[in-house]
């Protein structure tokens with residue numbers, strides 16, 4: 001556009017600039033572009049306004065995105081999609097779904113991007129039924145071959161514990177983008193299909209799909225979950241050779257892999273190698289490794305390093321206090337606990353949930369608030385007898401080891417996942433696999449108990465904890481007891 005002899009950006013140029021800012025995740029440049037658009041009077045142009053919404057949402061600033069969104073007259077599909085996707089990305093699922101419904105009511109022509117946003121919401125909230133309905137709608141509207149929709153569907157099915165659904169989508173979409181490959185890789189890694197992770201990576205190379213840092217994170221994650229130290233080192237090296245700089249998450253995963261495998265000194269070397277400050281997850285992984293392998297001296301050293309970091313998360317505080325206690329440094333352990341108390345930091349409450357119809361049923365340890373409570377406890381008692389006959393003995397030592405979980409000692413037999421499983425056993429038809437989601441790690445005793453439950457009932461039980469999936473069948477777990 002020409003004004004006073006000068007060239008100004010117009011409604012073609014502004015959206016492409018904001019798009020670049022979004023791609024580079026450069027909030028400040030995006031904001032300056034927005035300011036310029038206001039100055040030259042383009043902010044209420046629907047194309048410019050929508051692209052600004054999309055940019056703010058992608059940069060993670062939902063407040064600014066929403067402000068712009070509410071101001072645009074005659075919103076188009078880009079503004080709706082950008083806003084919905086933004087909410088979905090930031091885990092504000094309810095708001096995303098509410099907006100999607102509004103968009104459908106306004107009979108707005110939704111596109112594949114809008115769908116992928118909502119499907120991601122379903123995945124994050126493990127709303128399998130709603131996710132399937134969305135999949136059905138995509139098929140009806142012929143959006144299922146879009147790779148945006150494809151990668152969202154793969155991660156939705158995988159997060160809901162239905163890895164078979166993820167594979168189906170992956171092989172159905174012929175024109176796969178990197179997002180789809182990565183979504184499939186992470187799904188395989190979480191479901192312990194480790195061999196498939198390596199095979200898929202080989203296939204990617206053969207079809208000429210260039211891996212990125214997320215791809216390598218999936219590979220390292222798979223190695224760490226399966227305890228494959230040599231393979232992990234290989235891919236860590238390969239990534240550097242391919243010119244991809246490892247980020248803090250790659251380092252944390254390597255420390256986790258080495259630490260769990262007992263190679264604690266190599267793990268420490270990795271932390272020294274890091275070009276950035278080690279993050280909380282790096283220290284957490286190292287402390288966990290020390291705890292597993294009983295290296296109290298190193299744990300004490302790490303705890304000292306963490307202590308000088310300043311405020312850390314409650315979870316890390318618990319690890320810290322446990323590390324000091326294990327090293328016999330009780331004063332410091334008490335101090336760490338005191339800080340936790342003084343700051344009013346609360347450990348996260350253990351929650352498990354199952355989906356039935358379009359409803360989610362949530363349980364906490366020792367929960368007696370559920371309408372079917374009596375039946376649930378009766379089922380657990382009866383099942384407990386069968387399990388004992390099959391050789392199950394409760395291991396209460398896990399009660400003391402429980403970290404980051406606010407689950408009461410006396411209620412180990414009634415940890416939230418067991419209640420959720422019992423509920424599913426009395427509610428679901430026998431052929432249906434039981435899918436339970438949990439926000440914390442499954443404790444060792446529950447892991448053993450659920451193996452027995454799967455054997456005694458002949459049911460497939462899939463439990464997702466805060467880190468991975470466990471598929472229990474016939475007395476065995478897919479994680480091979482390494483988790």
Ligand SMILES: [Zn+2]
Nearest residue numbers: 415442443446
């Ligand atoms: Zn437990």
Ligand SMILES: [Zn+2]
Nearest residue numbers: 470477479481
């Ligand atoms: Zn397992």
